[in-house]
Amino acid sequence: MALLQIAEPGQSAAPHKHRLAAGIDLGTTNSLVATVRSGEAKTLLNQAGEAMVPSVVRYTKDGVQVGSAAEAAAVSDAENTIVSVKRLMGKGYQETVALANALPYRLVEQTGLVAIETVQGIKNPVEISAEILATLANTASETLGGELNGVVITVPAYFDDAQRQATKDAAKLAGLTVLRLLNEPTAAALAYGLDSGQEGVIAVYDLGGGTFDISILRLRHGVFEVLATGGDSALGGDDFDQAIVSELKERSGQTDLSFSAQRQYQQQARALKEALTDKARCDYHFTADQQEVKGTLTRTELDQLILTLVKKTIRACRQTLRDADLTTDEVLKVVMVGGSTRVPLVRQQVAEFFNTEPLTSIDPDKVVALGAAIQANVLVGNKADNETLLLDVIPLSLGIETMGGLTEKIIPRNTVIPVSRAQEFTTFKDGQTAMAIHVVQGERELVEDCRSLARFELRGIPPMPAGGAHIRVTFQVDADGLLNVSAEEKSTGVQASIQVKPSYGLSDDQIASMISGSMQHARQDMQQRLLREQQVEAERVIEAVSVALASDAALLDEQKQADIKQALATLSELRQQQDTAAIKAAIEHTNQLTDEFAALRMDKSIRLALQGHKVDEV
Amino acid sequence: MNYFRLFDLPETFELDLTELGSRYLSLQKRFHPDNFAAGSERDRLMSVQQTANINDAYHSLKQPLLRAEHMLALRGLKISNEQRSFTDPLFLMQQMELREQLAELQDEADPEAALFAIEQQIQQQRKQLLKALSEALVEQSAEQDQLAAELVRKLKFFYKLQQELELIEQQLQD
Numbered sequence: 001m002a003l004l005q006i007a008e009p010g011q012s013a014a015p016h017k018h019r020l021a022a023g024i025d026l027g028t029t030n031s032l033v034a035t036v037r038s039g040e041a042k043t044l045l046n047q048a049g050e051a052m053v054p055s056v057v058r059y060t061k062d063g064v065q066v067g068s069a070a071e072a073a074a075v076s077d078a079e080n081t082i083v084s085v086k087r088l089m090g091k092g093y094q095e096t097v098a099l100a101n102a103l104p105y106r107l108v109e110q111t112g113l114v115a116i117e118t119v120q121g122i123k124n125p126v127e128i129s130a131e132i133l134a135t136l137a138n139t140a141s142e143t144l145g146g147e148l149n150g151v152v153i154t155v156p157a158y159f160d161d162a163q164r165q166a167t168k169d170a171a172k173l174a175g176l177t178v179l180r181l182l183n184e185p186t187a188a189a190l191a192y193g194l195d196s197g198q199e200g201v202i203a204v205y206d207l208g209g210g211t212f213d214i215s216i217l218r219l220r221h222g223v224f225e226v227l228a229t230g231g232d233s234a235l236g237g238d239d240f241d242q243a244i245v246s247e248l249k250e251r252s253g254q255t256d257l258s259f260s261a262q263r264q265y266q267q268q269a270r271a272l273k274e275a276l277t278d279k280a281r282c283d284y285h286f287t288a289d290q291q292e293v294k295g296t297l298t299r300t301e302l303d304q305l306i307l308t309l310v311k312k313t314i315r316a317c318r319q320t321l322r323d324a325d326l327t328t329d330e331v332l333k334v335v336m337v338g339g340s341t342r343v344p345l346v347r348q349q350v351a352e353f354f355n356t357e358p359l360t361s362i363d364p365d366k367v368v369a370l371g372a373a374i375q376a377n378v379l380v381g382n383k384a385d386n387e388t389l390l391l392d393v394i395p396l397s398l399g400i401e402t403m404g405g406l407t408e409k410i411i412p413r414n415t416v417i418p419v420s421r422a423q424e425f426t427t428f429k430d431g432q433t434a435m436a437i438h439v440v441q442g443e444r445e446l447v448e449d450c451r452s453l454a455r456f457e458l459r460g461i462p463p464m465p466a467g468g469a470h471i472r473v474t475f476q477v478d479a480d481g482l483l484n485v486s487a488e489e490k491s492t493g494v495q496a497s498i499q500v501k502p503s504y505g506l507s508d509d510q511i512a513s514m515i516s517g518s519m520q521h522a523r524q525d526m527q528q529r530l531l532r533e534q535q536v537e538a539e540r541v542i543e544a545v546s547v548a549l550a551s552d553a554a555l556l557d558e559q560k561q562a563d564i565k566q567a568l569a570t571l572s573e574l575r576q577q578q579d580t581a582a583i584k585a586a587i588e589h590t591n592q593l594t595d596e597f598a599a600l601r602m603d604k605s606i607r608l609a610l611q612g613h614k615v616d617e618v
Numbered sequence: 619m620n621y622f623r624l625f626d627l628p629e630t631f632e633l634d635l636t637e638l639g640s641r642y643l644s645l646q647k648r649f650h651p652d653n654f655a656a657g658s659e660r661d662r663l664m665s666v667q668q669t670a671n672i673n674d675a676y677h678s679l680k681q682p683l684l685r686a687e688h689m690l691a692l693r694g695l696k697i698s699n700e701q702r703s704f705t706d707p708l709f710l711m712q713q714m715e716l717r718e719q720l721a722e723l724q725d726e727a728d729p730e731a732a733l734f735a736i737e738q739q740i741q742q743q744r745k746q747l748l749k750a751l752s753e754a755l756v757e758q759s760a761e762q763d764q765l766a767a768e769l770v771r772k773l774k775f776f777y778k779l780q781q782e783l784e785l786i787e788q789q790l791q792d
Contacts, residue, residue: 379655420670479651540658
């Protein structure tokens, strides 16, 4: 038992409340939650003792099952048991129609988005994912003995704006505070501690069940920079299984399989793939639709079956290295992530391409969750001496539709985020007062080949002759890769109002009604939740301003200091009470009062940051 | 916004890129939204805006063409996004020749060697233009600024040519 509290070098000796944070790997097939305890990241076990929770949600008449229990019903109650919901995140109904035949449940349209009809009514992917997140967060709260202050959720580097937004919405619905959406490969590199190791270029090769990501990162002066990302959102170990299934079916001559026989083949294919990880050959013997199927598959045969798929990943590696303006010999380390990287051919091809033995010492299924936990611990404020900075890039170009259905790129992919770019538009008719703008994401020339993100209507443009109005539209992408848009008419300064119609997202109102309507929060009063949100924000404001005053009060005259202290005292008192509107007003008042102070501190901070740099003669 | 001032660097075309890079990272380290993940909403918003500015400034100063454009813009000469046709027939002729050579590359006996030769040519000319640009930007006179603007426009052709060349190189390799 510790009798004395001894501070680590660089850490403050002042008592600091340890905040609870967790990292969540919300996977296509499995999900995991991890946290940092006593300085070490560990995955957490649920009550059944599992770290890997199948990403499966089953709706029953009177409840919801998540994980293994739900998975067990995947065949018997297929239409109410949703697997791989991640593939549907942020997708429009039209996009998923092609999948409808392959999926055992009834897909329906919900304001343009895809949703699933279940025994409990229509459920959308955000709601379904929220169930998984809530289950994982629950595991963490129970293990850690308290409510989580914040979580880091990982997403494939390849996720576009709509998919990231959907993930964030799901967290909101589950009642979680998202500190950051972190790219999965970046999390993996953090788990290997590469942020504090040798400086250089790191490649993260992440081959999961359904997705492939390749990320090129660079570590320099404690800064972890994502140089480029690439990959394929529809390529993974499941495709290996599928290739084996096709081969087995060709050998057996079976076609038009029943649903259960199809599953039989899939299970056998998977088992063969796994067995051939350490064996050179493996026999199979099973019965499907009353027919006996038997034979032997060798490693060499497997390699032939999946070679094109593996080569496809290598091609993506080459392309992404090119985007980063690098050659393979500049890559210092290669990190392997995802269960499919256990396949020997994958390891061999990756080692050959990068000309170095890849890192495989951490369980490739857990490595992402562990990295997320490490980052969550930093972001929640438990590691004051953190020297690592994670710079991220936007994975896909953002553009707008121009004449003839072509796209014009406004923010090219692999631009460091946060970023904001402005674009000027003009009217083409006399007296035009409104204008429509269509924002898309993707690399292709034609709008129809890109992902439609949102349609904006600019209204309230002052009537002018054609070409007279200059509307400046600002596209801002935050650190999570999410887009915000604002617009202004330049010559008159009129703020054009924007009406956003997200093509594949949910509006704030929809989320609010989902929150109040969802089973999970039925008992929780919506009002209570809003109050809690304002109280948390009040706490943050009080802490931020107090810290600022403690270090920089000298920037203010005494009157101003007194005013701010008074505002803090008021806010602090209101925070204890139940009046949501009053707390909100007091926060706004405090913010207004401290705007100038914040700007002064910003300038001082810039000067401080640049101090110690060599002075150039002007 | 004066990007040089943001980094506290002298307003010169011959910028120390290593120094720029290390100043950029220092600023990012201080203002990145990750530092404010558990902070108040206002602080988070300010940090996003500030880091977006820093990123934009770094992006513009890092590349010679954008740097020159920014310098000219600071002097009141806006040339980014301009629609303007070229009037130097000699320069256009030369560009067309280079483009023709690129187009006929496939028919060469040794396309890779031919490609390398063209690349050398492009790089050499680009270097000359960059040198002239650097000199033009020193003086800060209206006349020299116009010359610099013209050089930027010419350089844009060479950068585009270089991109096309890299594309062809990829095709040759695949």
